[in-house]
Amino acid sequence: MSLGLLSLNEGPRKQGRFVLEILCLLPNFLPPIFILLSTLNIIEPFPMGVAGIVIVHTLMNFGLVAVLLAGIIENKMGGMVELAYVEGASRRYFLWKGLFPTLRKDFWLLGLFIFVVCFGSFAVPLIVGGGKGTTVEVLIYEKIRLSSDWGDAVLLAFLQSTFIFALSFIASRGKGSHSTRVANLSLIKSRSGVVVVAGLSFLYLFGYVQGFVSGLSMISTFYEVQSALFWNFLGSMALGLSVGLLCYLGLLAIAYCWPKAWFEKFLNGYVAPSTSLACFSLLILTPNESFYPFIKIPVALTLLSLNSLFRMGWDSELHALQSQMTVAYAMGASHKQIFKEILFPQISTRAGLLAGIASVWACGDFAVSRILAHRDLSIAMMTETLMSGYRLNQAIVLSSLIILSGLLCFTACVGGSRVLRRKFAP
Template sequence: MNLRSALRLSVVIFLLFPFLFLLAQFRITEWPDTGELLWAFKNSFIQAFFSAVFSLLIGFWVSLGLLSLSSGPYKKLRFALEILCLLPNFLPPIFILLSTLNVVDPFPMGVIGIVLIHTLMNFGLVAVLLAGIIENKMGGMIELAYVEGARRWQFLTRGLFPFLKKDFWLLGLFIFVVCFGSFAVPLIVGGGKGTTVEVLIYEKIRLSNNWGDAVLLAFLQSTFIFALSFVASRGKGAYVTREANLNLIKSWSGVFIIVALSFMYLYGYVQGFFSGLTLITNFYELQSALFWNFLGSMALGISVGVLCYAGLMLIAYCWPKAWFEKFLNGYVAPSTSLACFSLLLLGPNEGLYPFIKIPLALTLLSLNSLFRMGWDGELHALQSQITVAYAMGASRCQIFKEILFPQLSARAGLLAGIASIWACGDFAVSRILAHRDLSIAMMTETLMSGYRLNQAIVLSSLIILAGLLCFFICVGGSRVLRRKFAP
């Protein structure tokens, strides 16, 4: 076995580690309680289904607003609104949780609350993706229908929806899969009546110490998500670049929806922040803890950024290989609870060990998401250069050093920076693998659980600071490495 094959196999084993480790440690002797399983599966399915439906409905409406800003002097405004749309999806969930809990009072705990949070997190992503799909796939058709005098509703029902029904279906399926496997949101706002499969796995291990049921539940959930993910990853269409007249479907009301929803969560956060500042004296006694936990957030963020950068570059070094690409495209990250508890069983959990285990868990859970955020596209874009280099007799190491690394380092640094922001805002993984507050996010979650929302919002501002510092360290570090090691 050569080095590339060994590294490729190592990546696969690392991603499958929780399943392999726990199946070796625990035997599944009986089927879990059917009623409990169906109840948790029903909750997961209902919240994921309605989250996907509402995200699609609001996202489509908002996409028409974005298309209203597709030309002329409005392009910069569209760019700003797209950032507002994507912000809830790329920030750690704790920010949307805090701002929404502060605005919506009383908050509907349970499935309704989960759907509300998931919709606010995902509608913007849906809007940006749909705007791009409509603009690129149907621009010419929309322009022709407008010239021919078609009415908007007529075109939507007889042209746009039938033509893009596969895209709507695949995008909805993608949101469904993301929400079905969500852990942090159901853990906070699920309540007793909103227990999902992911939370049930957590309770089976944490409360009942029933590892056999937990492993089987995780296997069933992962199989279900894998089947859906395989379908959801198969939608790719042709794109065009010519700008077209989109007046037929433009809707300024979509812009107002963006502004209204963005105002809601931004207002909730800002209002809570200033209200929390009036209680700033309560933090004086926590000054020492704040300092060390801020350093803890930085350590976790930078560690995850470095590991994700190394993981992405390792995938690039092992590229191309047909079965390896199919595995990465079809792979579904294991249950968050299962991945964390498998690392919890592996070695000690005191001292510095959580600062090793938490980054490993977050990298394990994030790497495949980063791969699907354009890393595979970057690798495919360089395929022709790799082929030519092979034909000219270049070695694998030479190809990586002179072709892949110089062109991929900046992108890897950007993706690693995003992962570091997620790590700084993580509280769910850290809560399992650490027995005390080690980061600002964990302190924030503790305050949030105690219904001290305004204080939690003030504290969360340090998460933003730590995340931005980690992001710029990762991006800057990738550029330094590129200049230092690239020819």
Template sequence: MGKSNILMRHSFLALWVAFLFLFLFIVLPLTITFGIGDIEKFLDVLKTPSVLSILKFTLIQAVLSTFLAFAAGLPAAYYYSRHNNSLSSLLYYTTYIPFFLPGISMVVGFLVLLGRYGILNNFLSLVGIGRKQFLYSFSAILLGHTFYNSPITVRIVGNALKNLPAEIIEAGKVDGASKIKLFWSLEMPLIVPAVLSSLILTFSYCFTSFAVVLILGGSQYATLEVAIYMYLKLLARPEVAMGLALIQFLFIFAFGFFGTFFESRISLPIGNRIIYKGGLFSSVALLYLLFEWLPVFSGVFGSFYDFRRSRFFFDKIVNLFSAGRVEILGTSILNTIFRSLRLSLIAAFLATAISFIISWSARNSKFENISVRLTSLISISITPAILALGYIIAYRNLPPQMSMVLLYTVVSFPVVINLFHAEMASFDSAIIEAARIDGARFCQILRYIAIPLLKPAIATGFAITFAISMGEFSGSLILGSDRAPTITVAIYRMLSSKHVPEARLLSSLLVIIVLVTIFIINRLSIRVFRSKI
């Protein structure tokens, strides 16, 4: 009975923390935002030709982008799952691109690679073909989404294929089936849940895309997320922005609910991994790696080299940091960088702490799935633009920097809480029970047992939140563009004002800051983990 009462108290703690998080960070601001307007007015707005056109384009580009991203990632996923070599390791690290590397930095990499005087056009001009217009088109949007979201397929589908029991595949070989036939007739049907999960996640990212559409597509294209920003900040029509935000929230929530409902009812078989040597997909995997990493390295190289004038511009680097107040930002670059670091670190602490409390308190209880899945589903259904709109209207007296911290916490929360949820599932509860028998209290168990043993997961969750927060763009542009610009806002402002070298430099600096911080935190977590065993 004592153990049951303890679990019940902890379960209620998880529910209360989850409820307060959802209520204060999401439900209350959105209720106030959509409650102050007339629903019929919102619906009338959605019937206008311009809004219907935006909705139609958002759906079309999301469907096409999802298909292309899946098609590009599937061969790489297969190679990653069936090989254990340096190439498969590189594919694994590539899967971190959509989760860690800032979207706007990747877009800048595409500008360097595909711009009028970019790497590809310089090569075409050199071989006598002539320069082409790759950017500011629908094709550029699809290419950007394929690049940024295909690693999701590699990670989710590749892991599912890797976990398939070798016995099943060997049995298919005995019947004389080729590898291709085995893949389509045996392996693919078994990993349908993973395929659907990757498609749902990819579609959600493409549907709510912001930086790729805004910068690579140009002003003639607008998804719902971009349109919310334009109607709110540029066209001063908040009623249209609220109508678009409402329809986007309902759509993403319904889509996410379907995915969660489906995943909870189907499980994948897991067994010993089967490894192949060589294979026809080696060249395909190499081409995929080139496709994924060329924009990254192009963006870094383009931060100190001018392809149009064929010269280095190290003087721009010196001027950027030696300058005081930058007019287009209203502050200095150093202040902007330190602001981004400060806000991201605070958000990382908040998201990690809240996720840990909910996951730890809810483990092994009947409220576990409710606490974790409900908070995760609602959080993932809220895009940064919608949340920023809610904070502007509901929390208008809140300093923009505080609103941005709340926004970063919500945006990164689904990833972090699912990470902790997975770690708690494999946690040895016998250690906790032994500590309770010895008279240890809840806080003592957390301090001396749970936190030390889960430090690697805590450090990883902290790093993920920090990376997501540093690269967040749309919410930062809406909330802090005027009074508290972040580094992503500074990059966009400089691109828009033709300060291209400075924008490239800041973009590369952002990537370096994120990668170095993640590396340091993970190294520290590994060191702590090894010291405990």
């Protein structure tokens, strides 16, 4: 698939590559509930357990791997591909003798990264594990929820966090490179890769659209719960905007503490706390009713999302401004002045964009909310309830409100960050 993306890197075809990359990344950046709904609707009967978890994670991450690998090949192998093409090497010979041996370490680190992401997953095993695919995260959840065994749960969470920290620290040591010019990649381009990307993208899009169309015939069943739909939509908006605001402040706090070598190493190695343990820790702090879930759920989602946002370009954004900070320090500027006059005007918009992504994730969350809420407080939770009752078509129709609330929250976060930049920037 990555070779298919590389076949669209010249002239007017670049627009087609941009569209395909969006389709590739969509399953990874949308809340997991959409891929779960689409997959469950297409594959009948769905294999619950480890096989089902693997299928869902593959559909979620295939596009991300293709895009990352295409970038690695383009930046690291462009000159070598061009030289092999001029020398008359065959495509198959170059792939086996040139590309795979050269990028062996990159393949290893990329695989390690995906392993870490899937190893710490909670939402997917919770829905499609079916009791047969109990992961460490689900086991922690069961230890606390079913047997109230906090000792074993804390020990499991500590071992899991240590293991993920070690692996993610290794995965973060891969160094990227940037090509200075566009190379001729005709030797390794593959039109069949475009077909594979389009086919898999069509698979999950068709599953969702087909379920949505089928569910429209049952829309009358929602008339009885109009009041619940209205209040849960407002609940989704409240959760999304709260998480967006907290993530925006969290990203600015990271920028304020920058640069510190130990802090960067920690952020590169740290993935996220155990979802189950973090949620249950917040659960016992205050009552699980009234307005308390609207405080605890955003805090939990921020803790779980912030490091992912850091890895989605926030670190490179701060590295790009490090030379300006060094000059400012040399000229006697204070840390507070540097943040206010140099960093904030340049990073506020990017922080708002990343916070908007986090707000979309929050609107589609059901796993964290299911632990910390005493009843359905959002559209995602209502959708998950319908999924559990095997009413998939109705759940898909209802999930369209998640998209609407996510778009509204995303727009509010991006627009708000721009307003703050203009208002407070000197």
